[in-house]
Amino acid sequence: MKKLLTIFILILSIKGFSQDSYFLGKTNYCTPQKAESKKSFDTSFMALQFPKYYGGMAAVLVKVATEDPGYCDAYFMAGYFYRLKEMHKEALALYYIADSLAQNKAPIFKQNLAIEFMRFGKADRAREKYEEMVKYFPENPEGYYGIANTSIVLGDYDKGLQSLKQAEDLYKSSGKVKDDVIYMYGMLFTLKEDYEKALPYLEDVYSTYKKDDGYLSLYALAMIKIGKSKNDEKLIKKAQKTYDKIKDKPLVEDISKKLKEEFS
Known part of the structure; x- marks a missing residue:
């Protein structure tokens, strides 16, 4: 896949990303074994407001995960801070571990992992994660939106349009349809060479x-x-x-x- 195409669809991946209530710090998908682990995890959300602390907070969370290896949330937040630092290889590895440990309970883990796969040009791997989101969280529009996004690269535009319609219906049920959904319709129809609809x-x-x-x-x-x-x-x-x-x-x-x- 061409580098520019990767950038092209990555923009839509990130624009399609919704700030999950997870970032309010009230959810844990895995149970920490140590009280100190939970304290460090809770502190990480305050650090999100201060970019100069991103690297240090990532290191703290990696240490937490090493000492409390079943705590998937520590792996995820460490990956998230690395992603904010543009350290995407590290983010991908940590997201992968977090998603594996969460055992299909955390849609936001799968979504972030899929976005990192897209960044590295692995649309097929991203598609797998979005399909898992649809399977385990059928009321979450982001999985369907993600499948549509991967269609830009994989070329199965009809599947993408079908998934996008499902995403649109779910977005409508919870509020306004986002502009990136409308844009993706235009993109997919253009790539399909159906310019009248695009x-x-x-x-x-x-x-x-x-x-x-x-x-x-x-x-x-x-x-x-x-x-x-x-x-x-x-x-x-x-x-x-x-x-x-x-x-x-x-x-x-x-x-x-x-x-x-x-x-x-």
Whole structure:
């Protein structure tokens, strides 16, 4: 998988990540064996407010996990602090241990692990984790959203759209549908080359993503394809104006190739 495509879908992975109530510090998925372990874990949530302490807190939690090896929450929070420090190899390893120890009780462990797999270009491994989320937590929209996200890379766009619809329905039941869901509809339909369906979704999120080069590449492609098919000069001009903003930027290879063909 191309590096730029990894970055492209990773942005949506992170935007799709919801701040779980877990970060209120009131949940433990594994029981610590030592009182000191729980105290260190509880302290870690205060450290989230102070980036200069991230590295030190990660080291403390690794020590806790080493001395209390069944305490999955210590592994997870250590991984989370490493992720905040951009130390992704360490985060991936710790998330993996946390998820294994939690025995399918912690959706947030699976979600964070999946996001790290995506960062390393392992969409198939991420898909496995999102499918586990759907299996064990069918009312959680993030698992379905994650499957749709991996479809961008794996190429099974119909499955992605089906999963995205399930995510959308669950988001609706608990509140407003997020812009990244609408954007992903536009992305998947564009990648599927169903530009007529893609464009309305892309239009809907323009104000949110208008400074995102990846979004603008899809938006320009959908507009030029429809503009040419309908001989719509106004839409063609709008597509050209959009493309001019990004034509010299690094873009996903397949999208860039299609844009150059249309605008050459």
